[in-house]
Amino acid sequence: MRALVVDHTEAGPVRFADVDEPVPSDGEALVEIRHIGLNFGELKYVEQWPSGAVHGHDASGVVLRAASDGSGPPEGARVALGVAPYAWAERVAVGSGWLGTVPEGVDLADAAALGIAGVTALRVLRTRSMLARNVLVTGASGGVGRFAVQLAALAGARVTALVGGPGRGDGLRGLGAGEVLTDLAGTEGRFDLVLDTVGGSLTARAWGSLAEGGTLHLVGTASGEDTTFPSGALFGFGEPRRIATYGDLTPPGAELTDLLGLVAAGRLTVPVGRRGDWKEVAEAAQALFDRTVRGKIVLDVV
Template sequence: MRALVVDHSAAGPVRFADVDEPVPSSGEALVEIRHIGLNFGELNYVQQWSAGAVHGHDASGIVLRAASDGSGPPAGARVAVGMAPHAWAERMAVSPASLGTVPEGVDLADAAALGIAGVTPLRVLRTRSLLARSVLVTGASGGVGRFAVQLAALAGARVTALVGSPERAAGLRELGADKVLTEPAGTGDRFDLVLDTVGGPLVAQAWSSLAEGGTIHLVGYSSGQETTFPSGTLFGFGEPRGIATFGDMTPTGGDLTDLLDLMAAGRLSAPVGLRGDWQDVHDAAQALFARKVRGKVVLDVA
């Protein structure tokens, strides 16, 4: 079968290859992949994965054969795959714990946009009550950011979306942002929670706007820059503030189900900024690296 595998050469980050058919264990389903969801991190930091390995973590498709131990969705079910390795192939063997059943009325391509981009902000925003709290989302024009804005607004937060340029602000107010900014300084706002996808100097700037008892959750570092805190800024009185890392790769099935239910109810939309064919994966990756995509990239598996 055909798959996109990790390519460490200058022609990368991925290439097409013929690979062996997956052989599911008793606790795995065999899924025919119809759509894949690209993420900036897994493409930009491809050196972290072994060359030649089937790449990708997010997809959607149809269950060809249910897990033989009786767990998970039956054959024929439409499913979303989230944070599961080796997803960018024509077929994959996957634990039902990483699957969410796609309800009627939800486009299978939209379901492929969930995974890392949807589950990450869901888990971060569940760490505390957000009702009438102030939340800052950095890199809000990306896939994670657009899901984060919607989910924070659904939770009752006052949401500020931070983007890199006015052009990338389009649609964020419609998703629930109360404010859309291109610079964090000078607002006078204090944030109870910051969901940061950018890293670099922006983390230090966000720290200066963090309310007592607030937390910055680091979920990405798309800037690739170092973070330096000016002398004395990490000292303070009052309720402690904190910075939390995020690398939760535990099974996503329950979270995917919650997100898919919100989509079925019309309360959450998939921020697909680029839709195409997986044959054009290199063009899609370059558009993602060049910040030309607002939201997620979803490619159809022919």
């Protein structure tokens, strides 16, 4: 069986290898993978995974054999895998908690793009009411960002999208952003919630635009920069402001189901910016690192 495994050499971050067929436990389904979804972190920081391990967390496919304990979707069901281990292989044994059933009318390739990016955005935005709140999404042209803009707008928020430069904000107003910015300088508004995918110096600037009682959620460090706060920036009067980290790796089956339902209802658009063959994974990963893709990358397993 072919799979993409972690490669710590200069040829990496992943390479193709022949691996053993998965042997499902009682609570696992055997899934034939049709599409995989790439994420910046799992490729950029590949040294965090063991060399030679089957890589990847997001995919979609068809259940070849249902879990023997009766849990999860039946044989033949179309499913999405989100935040699941060892997902980038021709066949995967996966627990029902990591699966969402893909409704009729939803492209199976689109379903592969929902996992980490969609679930991250949904979990952060569910931490408080969004109705009539001011929400800032940094790195809004990326996968998490484009989902976050849509979901915040659906929940009734006034959404500001921050992008890295002219042209990167294309399409964001159509997804629900009321304002698209390339810089926070001169921003008069105060934000009740900031979903920050960029990190670095931008985090410190976003903190300065946070309203009393607001929360800045750190969900990514795409900039690769350290964050330094000016003297006194973390002191203030009034209702406390918070910085919250994100690292929820619990099985996201329920959230995947919610997201897939929104897609099926036409209320959520899946931002696939690049589609190709999984043999093109090296080129696709480089495009991700070079930030030339708007949204998600999905590759077909053929």
